[in-house]
Amino acid sequence: MIAYVFQRLGLSLFVLWGVLTLSYGLIGLAPGDVAESLAGQRTDAETLAAMREKLGIEQDPLTRYWLYMKGILQGDWGSSSRYGEAVWPLILDRFPKTAQLALSAILFATLIGMALGITASVFQGSRIDRLITFASLAGISSPVFWIGLILVWFFSLQLGWLPPSGYEAGDARFLVLPAMTLGLRSIALVTRISRAALIEVSSSHYIRTAQSKGLSPVAVTGKHALRNASLPILTVIGLDLGSYLSGSVLTEKVFAWPGLGRLLVDAILARDMALINACVVFMAALFIVVNLLVDICYAVFDPRIRAGSG
Amino acid sequence: MQKSIGALLLAVWILAALFVPMVWPRGYAEVDYASVLQGPSWAHPLGTDALGRDLFVRILVGARVSLAVAALSRLLALVLGVFLGGWAGFKGGVVDLVVMRLADILLAFPTLLLAVALVAVWGPSLVSLFIAIGLAGWAEIARLMRAQVLVVRGLDYTTAAMALGLPPRQIFIRHIMPNCLTPVLVWTTTGMAGAILAESGLSFLGLGVEPPLPSWGSLVAQGWDELSRAPWLSFFPGLALALTVILFNSVGDRLREGWDPLAK
Numbered sequence: 001m002i003a004y005v006f007q008r009l010g011l012s013l014f015v016l017w018g019v020l021t022l023s024y025g026l027i028g029l030a031p032g033d034v035a036e037s038l039a040g041q042r043t044d045a046e047t048l049a050a051m052r053e054k055l056g057i058e059q060d061p062l063t064r065y066w067l068y069m070k071g072i073l074q075g076d077w078g079s080s081s082r083y084g085e086a087v088w089p090l091i092l093d094r095f096p097k098t099a100q101l102a103l104s105a106i107l108f109a110t111l112i113g114m115a116l117g118i119t120a121s122v123f124q125g126s127r128i129d130r131l132i133t134f135a136s137l138a139g140i141s142s143p144v145f146w147i148g149l150i151l152v153w154f155f156s157l158q159l160g161w162l163p164p165s166g167y168e169a170g171d172a173r174f175l176v177l178p179a180m181t182l183g184l185r186s187i188a189l190v191t192r193i194s195r196a197a198l199i200e201v202s203s204s205h206y207i208r209t210a211q212s213k214g215l216s217p218v219a220v221t222g223k224h225a226l227r228n229a230s231l232p233i234l235t236v237i238g239l240d241l242g243s244y245l246s247g248s249v250l251t252e253k254v255f256a257w258p259g260l261g262r263l264l265v266d267a268i269l270a271r272d273m274a275l276i277n278a279c280v281v282f283m284a285a286l287f288i289v290v291n292l293l294v295d296i297c298y299a300v301f302d303p304r305i306r307a308g309s310g
Numbered sequence: 311m312q313k314s315i316g317a318l319l320l321a322v323w324i325l326a327a328l329f330v331p332m333v334w335p336r337g338y339a340e341v342d343y344a345s346v347l348q349g350p351s352w353a354h355p356l357g358t359d360a361l362g363r364d365l366f367v368r369i370l371v372g373a374r375v376s377l378a379v380a381a382l383s384r385l386l387a388l389v390l391g392v393f394l395g396g397w398a399g400f401k402g403g404v405v406d407l408v409v410m411r412l413a414d415i416l417l418a419f420p421t422l423l424l425a426v427a428l429v430a431v432w433g434p435s436l437v438s439l440f441i442a443i444g445l446a447g448w449a450e451i452a453r454l455m456r457a458q459v460l461v462v463r464g465l466d467y468t469t470a471a472m473a474l475g476l477p478p479r480q481i482f483i484r485h486i487m488p489n490c491l492t493p494v495l496v497w498t499t500t501g502m503a504g505a506i507l508a509e510s511g512l513s514f515l516g517l518g519v520e521p522p523l524p525s526w527g528s529l530v531a532q533g534w535d536e537l538s539r540a541p542w543l544s545f546f547p548g549l550a551l552a553l554t555v556i557l558f559n560s561v562g563d564r565l566r567e568g569w570d571p572l573a574k
Contacts, residue, residue, distance in 0.1 A: 138556055140559060153545075
């Protein structure tokens with residue numbers, strides 16, 4: 001198990017290097033003068049030349065890449081051209097806001113999604129089941145920005161209950177609509193997966209045994225079925241959490257939420273190279289860590305996998 | 311839901327997007343300052359925008375843009391995925407290692423952000439949009455294709471073809487690939503829904519088509535500014551988008567049931 005985790009971590013370092021190189025290469029492909037976009041538009045020729053010197057622009061691309069990577073290995077990720085600060089404090093300032101939004105959305109989605117999924121599977125084939133199944137299909141299919149807009153229109157413009165957008169530390173009212181918007185797709189996914197997993201599990205022998213020894217339906221579902229159906233549900237929640245933690249560009253844009261996704265999009269639009277690279281690597285690292293945690297959870301929840309992974 | 315009703319509705323919808331704008335009395339870019347921000351009426355079934363343009367015809371033209379970008383990007387993902395994944399599975403060794411690690415890297419790269427980066431580099435246009443979404447999608451198809459090839463490569467008829475001394479390229483194209491394609495094609499179709507959503511997201515962010523050409527995402531974004539005065543401007547394009555994706559998802563579910571007995 002531990003050897004497996006280390007092997008995965010080693011592979012992750014390789015993937016992170018690839019992500020960084022891909023990001024570096026993509027921005028390098030962009031037309032225009034990197035030194036100019038880094039230094040800002042109103043700079044004199046001297047500063048520009050110094051910037052070129054520092055970047056090693058006069059050298060060939062490979063040497064430049066090598067110098068950049070050497071800097072990274074020494075912990076020098078450069079500073080943002082847009083904010084004029086080191087990149088990591090910028091990212092670490094945004095991350096808690098993104099995490100707050102992601103965790104609220106996932107919590108909300110897990111509770112409601114599982115409740116709906118369990119209801120649908122218990123009443124399989126009934127009208128309630130069909131209604132929930134269709135609603136979850138609609139939820140998966142609706143674009144986030146559209147859901148966000150409907151929620152804003154209803155709760156902010158018509159009812160005036162909640163602020164339409166923005167962020168204020170410590171004020172939960174700003175969190176409600178973005179979290180609902182972001183969580184809706186996950187509700188739908190969790191509903192679908194938990195329904196399918198519970199239905200699949202319900203035909204297995206141990207469920208029939210549990211039923212025939214006279215356990216109440218609540219005990220059968222809660223203790224036996226749910227535990228065995230938990231793996232696919234956990235996968236969906238884990239993967240969604242992973243993608244939300246790296247910032248949800250659309251939701252953050254709609255609600256003017258100062259998270260990671262917007263930081264990256266703004267950085268891309270401003271060609272803020274150092275910030276883009278650091279953001280992308282940070283997001284990929286989060287994605288990898290969450291994937292790894294999901295896999296470790298598998299082993300914890302299901303002893304058979306623990307035995308298999310060796 | 312009846313078995314083929316989804317596919318039927320989808321066909322009707324695509325045909326409408328193709329042909330109705332041709333006969334509709336108003337063009338999609340036709341400005342009319344006399345009828346600005348009107349609600350739904352007989353002349354304008356879904357109302358008009360801030361420039362007096364007819365929303366109904368703009369949604370239909372937007373459907374062309376969104377569907378074309380989605381379909382082309384799936385095609386690109388399919389071609390790349392089948393050849394790279396198939397090659398990796400067939401060759402094994404170093405090729406397999408390199409291609410699959412490349413796929414890992416792309417899967418760890420946030421999809422929408424890859425697209426944002428590519429569009430930002432090449433400038434917003436239909437072409438960069440479809441290439442971006444296609445490039446983001448090939449890794450999953452390649453994984454599936456590789457898994458299929460690994461199965462088929464071990465089957466008797468492949469061994470027979472090898473024993474006959476056929477050149478590897480011919481074995482791959484004539485014997486292995488056709489037997490791997492069914493699940494890959496199904497998966498590609500299922501991905502249409504995701505591709506449409508990706509396109510709309512990029513258009514919403516302003517990285518999609520150039521105005522006045524509409525796309526569903528940019529229509530929703532334009533309606534956003536008028537949300538308090540004319541909520542229908544955002545509501546209807548989003549509804550068209552959601553309904554289309556629902557149809558693609560339900561057709562995809564049907565197709566998957568046919569291929570994968572585990573999908574319920």
